[in-house]
Amino acid sequence: MSDFIFNYIPVFDLFLLHLGFAFSQYIALRSGVFSLATAAFAGIGAYTAGILSVKLGLPSPVGIAAGVVLGTAAALFLSLPLSKLRGVYQAIATVAFVQIVVSLNIYLEGLTGGAMGLNGIPHTVGTPVLFVAAAGVAYMMWAINRTRLGRTFDVIREDEAVAVSLGVPMARYQTLGFALSGGIAGLFGGLEAHHTYALEPNQFGFTFLIAILSYVVLGGRSSVLGPIVGTAVLIALPEIARPLDENRVLVYGLLLILVINFLPRGIADTAIDRLRLRRVARSGSAPAKAGKAVET
Amino acid sequence: MTELVLENVGKTFGGVVASENVNIRVPAGRITGLIGPNGAGKTTIVNMITGMLALSSGRITFGDTDLTTMMPHRIAEAGLARTFQNIRLLKDASILENVMIGFHMAERSTLLSALFRLPGAAKETRDTRAAAMALLDRFGMTHLRDHPAGSLSYGHQRRVEMMRALAADPQLLLLDEPVAGMNEAESAELARIFRELTDEGRAILLIEHDMRFVTDLCHHVYVLDGGKVISEGRPADVLADPVVVTAYLGESIDAA
Numbered sequence A: 001m002s003d004f005i006f007n008y009i010p011v012f013d014l015f016l017l018h019l020g021f022a023f024s025q026y027i028a029l030r031s032g033v034f035s036l037a038t039a040a041f042a043g044i045g046a047y048t049a050g051i052l053s054v055k056l057g058l059p060s061p062v063g064i065a066a067g068v069v070l071g072t073a074a075a076l077f078l079s080l081p082l083s084k085l086r087g088v089y090q091a092i093a094t095v096a097f098v099q100i101v102v103s104l105n106i107y108l109e110g111l112t113g114g115a116m117g118l119n120g121i122p123h124t125v126g127t128p129v130l131f132v133a134a135a136g137v138a139y140m141m142w143a144i145n146r147t148r149l150g151r152t153f154d155v156i157r158e159d160e161a162v163a164v165s166l167g168v169p170m171a172r173y174q175t176l177g178f179a180l181s182g183g184i185a186g187l188f189g190g191l192e193a194h195h196t197y198a199l200e201p202n203q204f205g206f207t208f209l210i211a212i213l214s215y216v217v218l219g220g221r222s223s224v225l226g227p228i229v230g231t232a233v234l235i236a237l238p239e240i241a242r243p244l245d246e247n248r249v250l251v252y253g254l255l256l257i258l259v260i261n262f263l264p265r266g267i268a269d270t271a272i273d274r275l276r277l278r279r280v281a282r283s284g285s286a287p288a289k290a291g292k293a294v295e296t
Numbered sequence B: 001m002t003e004l005v006l007e008n009v010g011k012t013f014g015g016v017v018a019s020e021n022v023n024i025r026v027p028a029g030r031i032t033g034l035i036g037p038n039g040a041g042k043t044t045i046v047n048m049i050t051g052m053l054a055l056s057s058g059r060i061t062f063g064d065t066d067l068t069t070m071m072p073h074r075i076a077e078a079g080l081a082r083t084f085q086n087i088r089l090l091k092d093a094s095i096l097e098n099v100m101i102g103f104h105m106a107e108r109s110t111l112l113s114a115l116f117r118l119p120g121a122a123k124e125t126r127d128t129r130a131a132a133m134a135l136l137d138r139f140g141m142t143h144l145r146d147h148p149a150g151s152l153s154y155g156h157q158r159r160v161e162m163m164r165a166l167a168a169d170p171q172l173l174l175l176d177e178p179v180a181g182m183n184e185a186e187s188a189e190l191a192r193i194f195r196e197l198t199d200e201g202r203a204i205l206l207i208e209h210d211m212r213f214v215t216d217l218c219h220h221v222y223v224l225d226g227g228k229v230i231s232e233g234r235p236a237d238v239l240a241d242p243v244v245v246t247a248y249l250g251e252s253i254d255a256a
């Protein structure tokens, strides 16, 4: 299972890799798509890079780039049926897609090595490459947030009726968000393949999906800091308290339930809101709450 | 001048007839009223005009543009903007952010320009913020710009909805009970703004229960009851119409 990754990758590298996946999850949720498909796109990217390298002997940048392209293409393809679904149905459909990719990686033995996994992938990706990739994606998210794209994603996620009433072509924005999610996960899947020598089909299954989702839910879904904080906390936690490591999935599951109930906006977004409220309060202009009227 | 025209518009929900043979014209530069008792079908009309509900029958045109089967975001692009009777704001976002969202169609940034044309993208956001601030100023809400929308009174929240709709620079503004929950002074202030807006050549379709407000402001009024237009004309004439009086029987006619 994916304990393999958790145990054998140095902590900082693990953080950088999973931050990339967290951003993939983040941008999908940010655009109002309830996708859990990041695991599938990561698997597609990783196996594409691995296969092109091991079976065809192509240089790793080519394989990684192909992983990005295929991850994006899979997302674009999946966005067609997904745009007809909402909320929990999108989540279910994408979980099914994750399972399909896991199954394909098991059954296409000739290509993927099947259940035995794909071994002997050249180790060409180290900490610097991971750092540049994670920083690049973080910059992309930040750039999106400071233009109309970020504001538009916000309104789509919160209220579709308002979004379309303001002239937002919703389907186009959601396809963009989902395609970015696919491309980013494809990229970090390829990077992971070339960082770990070996791939194993269940690596990108349910455990992975829960871990990635936990990062974003714990950290926050609005600001770019959300996925960063969430990933950092959940990667560091088992390092600090070793026993947690063995029950990682259980701990993540419990944390998810606690956070959803008591901190629904996540650590970073809640902190940012608090700071802003305090600034508003200090500026001294109290809102006219007293005039609150009853609706007719 | 572009005019909104509803021809024989009908809508049924299962067995419920929410609109039947409705004919309405909303000319530019005028405030047109749409009144009627609760459940008369007023909001349904606005939802059909803005494409959020499909028509069961009839046709809606805006100038030369046929809106009947258009996607809602295309209808917005054609120059129509609305507010919602049940206020729909981003509650955690600030007033300023809520208004800035309204400028979507005026802005041009795409993913590529956001990534590679930093100064341009940053300038666009600055310009949008300045334009939003100008609207806040017009509605006397500059001092509240950083407050989360959800923390304000209904009166203020309704104004935020109007600013957001105006940010799209619409030719036709559809207002669903814009002064509900406001006091006399606040609604007088809005009346002044509505007149300014029509002086600029915009059209307004105003849904309102406050009859004095409607009489003071509207050039022409349609009265709906049971989904049908039962009377239309100048406000004073319409309110004197026995059919209208009967429709409102049992309800105080100037109920807010």
Ligand SMILES: Nc1ncnc2c1ncn2[C@@H]1O[C@H](COP(=O)(O)OP(=O)(O)OP(=O)(O)O)[C@@H](O)[C@H]1O
Pocket: B013, B016, B017, B018, B036, B037, B038, B039, B040, B041, B042, B043, B044, B045, B085
């Ligand atoms: N989505 C819907 N599904 C089923 N029935 C609906 C729907 N929307 C409205 N109706 C029905 O259509 C009729 C007209 O409703 P509408 O909301 O248009 O009235 P209104 O004139 O805006 O009333 P109010 O003054 O209370 O806002 C009502 O009987 C309502 O129950």
Ligand SMILES: [Mg+2]
Pocket: B042, B043, B044, B085, B176
């Ligand atoms: Mg209504």
